[in-house]
Amino acid sequence: MSDIAISVETRFIDAESDPLAKRYLFAYTITITNHGTTASQLLNRYWLITNGDGKKEEVQGPGVVGEQPRLNSGEAFRYTSGAVLETAVGTMEGHYEFRSDGGDLFKVAIPPFGLAVPNAVH
Numbered sequence: 001m002s003d004i005a006i007s008v009e010t011r012f013i014d015a016e017s018d019p020l021a022k023r024y025l026f027a028y029t030i031t032i033t034n035h036g037t038t039a040s041q042l043l044n045r046y047w048l049i050t051n052g053d054g055k056k057e058e059v060q061g062p063g064v065v066g067e068q069p070r071l072n073s074g075e076a077f078r079y080t081s082g083a084v085l086e087t088a089v090g091t092m093e094g095h096y097e098f099r100s101d102g103g104d105l106f107k108v109a110i111p112p113f114g115l116a117v118p119n120a121v122h
Contacts, residue, residue: 003036004071004098004108012117013082022086026115029080030064032096032108034071040098041070042077043105047094052087064096088120 013025034040047059062068069077083092093112099105 002040002098002106002108003034004040004096005033005035006096006108006110007031007033008110008113010113010115012115014117017117019088024085024088024115024117025082026085026090027080027082028092028113028115029078030110031076031078032069032071033076034073037073039070039072039101040106042068042096042098044097045094046097047092047110049083049085049090049092051085051090055086083115085115088117090115 007030009029011027013027016025017023032042042063044062045060045064049057049059065079065081067077067079071077083090091112091114092110094110095107096110097105097107
């Protein structure tokens with residue numbers, strides 16, 4: 001088990017959303033913290049995005065926001081990205097793939113988190 005912790009903050013971006021066009025933009029800020037004793041580098045990301053109608057979209061690729069951060073023991077990396085949904089509510093979940101300085105590959109799960117327009121959750 002890894003000692004990498006993931007925390008998530010989300011917010012709805014009203015100014016760039018258009019409910020009539022079924023376009024709801026959400027920003028999410030992720031903080032990745034290495035609580036372990038070994039440095040590790042984030043190699044890849046995988047997201048499963050599910051909208052309020054149950055439509056699923058998978059997103060995967062190298063790094064996050066164009067970077068593959070290497071975290072020494074005690075270091076954190078924070079970034080903000082976005083997701084566009086066709087509904088006012090949805091969820092995201094996934095994992096990051098890391099390589100430790102010792103060469104071990106491992107995944108860190110990102111538990112499901114909600115995306116919701118304020119006061120839209122029923």
